[in-house]
Amino acid sequence: MAGDFRRAHGAGDKPAAPGTETAEADDDVPDIGSRLKELRKMHGLSQRELAKRAGVTNGTISLIEQNRISPSIGSLKKVLGGFPISIADFLTLDLKPRRKVFYEAKELREISKGDVSFRLVGRDTRGRSIQMMHERYVPGADTGEEMLSHAGEECGIVISGVMELTVGGEVRKLVAGDAFYFDSRLPHRFRNPGTIDCVVVSACTPPSF
Amino acid sequence: MAGDFRRAHGAGDKPAAPGTETAEADDDVPDIGSRLKELRKMHGLSQRELAKRAGVTNGTISLIEQNRISPSIGSLKKVLGGFPISIADFLTLDLKPRRKVFYEAKELREISKGDVSFRLVGRDTRGRSIQMMHERYVPGADTGEEMLSHAGEECGIVISGVMELTVGGEVRKLVAGDAFYFDSRLPHRFRNPGTIDCVVVSACTPPSF
DNA sequence: TTGCCGCGTCTAGTATCTTAAACGCATGGC
DNA sequence: GCCATGCGTTTAAGATACTAGACGCGGCAA
Structure with a gap:
């Protein structure tokens, strides 16, 4: 039963009846999993190492990175506690358009x-x-x-x-x-x-x- | 049974044995509940009105505002979808040191x-x-x-x-x-x-x- | 090869969050 | 007074996240 874990993210209940609000698509936080994975690799940590520091289990890290679950704020805070970065910074970190270093x-x-x-x-x-x-x-x-x-x-x-x-x-x-x-x-x-x-x-x- | 809903936030398991890490207290995201409540009031919305827009129940809003639960990223995103603001902005919004307007x-x-x-x-x-x-x-x-x-x-x-x-x-x-x-x-x-x-x-x- | 180790993934069980529906308390009209 | 309306809160049932442990894989040394 591991298929439809989530009914998408955002407007998913009422596909009909448009024209109600400004209804702008939310492009922020594209997927937390990839962000976490990249951040973790940057630090050269394995899922288990990070899990140990963060005080969670390796399974949790794995599931989050696969976007199989939507972590709670508390959990995400714990995970990010593994390396010093705030949640807000984590969510706004621009991984892709890496400028010249x-x-x-x-x-x-x-x-x-x-x-x-x-x-x-x-x-x-x-x-x-x-x-x-x-x-x-x-x-x-x-x-x-x-x-x-x-x-x-x-x-x-x-x-x-x-x-x-x-x-x-x-x-x-x-x-x-x-x-x-x-x-x-x-x-x-x-x-x-x-x-x-x-x-x-x-x-x-x-x-x- | 509504007393010890959470073992604090952060280091709460091992009060003894200090000097292990840098162990800096996490001052970010002091409490999401107050932030949400203030933001909601700024918009002049009731919990039910916000819940309706966000696609969650009023009970959820209430519990979050009381810090009785730690919402998942998905839920928080839905809630904040009630008024257009990103999660990162929400978490970094400086409510208190309101500068002269x-x-x-x-x-x-x-x-x-x-x-x-x-x-x-x-x-x-x-x-x-x-x-x-x-x-x-x-x-x-x-x-x-x-x-x-x-x-x-x-x-x-x-x-x-x-x-x-x-x-x-x-x-x-x-x-x-x-x-x-x-x-x-x-x-x-x-x-x-x-x-x-x-x-x-x-x-x-x-x-x- | 064999054994050992670490990796990331998956499964069953538990803890937690979310829902739906009540509750108690105010306020305002009749 | 009395009812209706709306508020924030609470509770039991359901959905979801999280844990503990096992699984398969690959690398490496004996």
């Missing part, structure tokens, strides 16, 4: 302004409003892999040394001049695999002033 | 720039990035009360005539020189109760260019 040194746009010289990260800044910081990583320094903060964007440039950056399961080694730009809600991790300090100029949203 | 003419900050003179809506623009439009309402014009769009902000100034504006259940009559500024996710409605045209300069986010 890694930039090589030569891809940066250089902007000279009198004595000062800017190097613009990302080819166009549209839809990107950020703020910068200055960081130094000693050899072996590691932020851990659970660095999934709240909504926002994060970017930076490696000044010196080598930086191993993991974003959404993708790993890259960046050297001086290279840069990055990604959605902060994607799981990410900074690690200095070298033998000398690594200096990075990074930035994040939202603008704090 | 209404401004009288004399509260606007005047900014002169050569021949041109701007009147800044809102005392400070921090965290507010918007774009304007020009609107005219004939006598009796009414946008209806379901004007709840997606995330964003909305503001404007009445140029001439009288504008009756409803925001989050609060009603105000604005005359020439008065202005408004609110979160677009709050239910709002524009109506011209006068006998002459009402001209308004309004604006909304996100910036479309």
Whole structure:
């Protein structure tokens, strides 16, 4: 009896009698299953590992990912508790239109302004409003892999040394001049695999002033 | 048997044995019940009316608002389908720290720039990035009360005539020189109760260019 | 091969949510 | 007063989500 588990999602009771409301189709939350699966894979976890962290069973994870059940808010909260992300962020995470993440040194746009010289990260800044910081990583320094903060964007440039950056399961080694730009809600991790300090100029949203 | 419906929300099983994880208390989605109740009241609906629109029963609404149950994603989606708002927006809606909404003419900050003179809506623009439009309402014009769009902000100034504006259940009559500024996710409605045209300069986010 | 392990899936049983229909309490007209 | 109407709440029956455990599969080492 595992066929018609759900009478669709949305308007499904009264197919006739139109023209009552604005009746716009709901395109939000296309399917939670795929989102969860992708998020889980990004973290490199198995269903059982996630289940253990979240305090649910592996079967539940499996059923949710197959969209066989519609989890309760409480359950979803528990599951997402496995990796630090809020439900709202989870529901609005844009998995598909993944914007360009890694930039090589030569891809940066250089902007000279009198004595000062800017190097613009990302080819166009549209839809990107950020703020910068200055960081130094000693050899072996590691932020851990659970660095999934709240909504926002994060970017930076490696000044010196080598930086191993993991974003959404993708790993890259960046050297001086290279840069990055990604959605902060994607799981990410900074690690200095070298033998000398690594200096990075990074930035994040939202603008704090 | 209506007492211990839920073993709290979050860490509730193992009160002892600390220092295991980062174990940060989850402050997101404090309680869905209050949010739903407030949203419903803003629309001036009864539990039964909302239930009818949403395609659920009034009992369900009642139980959810009391936090006696944790609705499934599907149910919550149906309920929120009663008024156009997404789940993510619903969960992130900031009910409490309601920013100032209404401004009288004399509260606007005047900014002169050569021949041109701007009147800044809102005392400070921090965290507010918007774009304007020009609107005219004939006598009796009414946008209806379901004007709840997606995330964003909305503001404007009445140029001439009288504008009756409803925001989050609060009603105000604005005359020439008065202005408004609110979160677009709050239910709002524009109506011209006068006998002459009402001209308004309004604006909304996100910036479309 | 054999055994062991971990993976994702499925099934039966339990816990939880959802429904339908009552209840108690107000308010307003007759 | 009395009835009708509408409100939010509650309860038993039904539907659904969740659990615990087993299943089949594939990889890997002995």
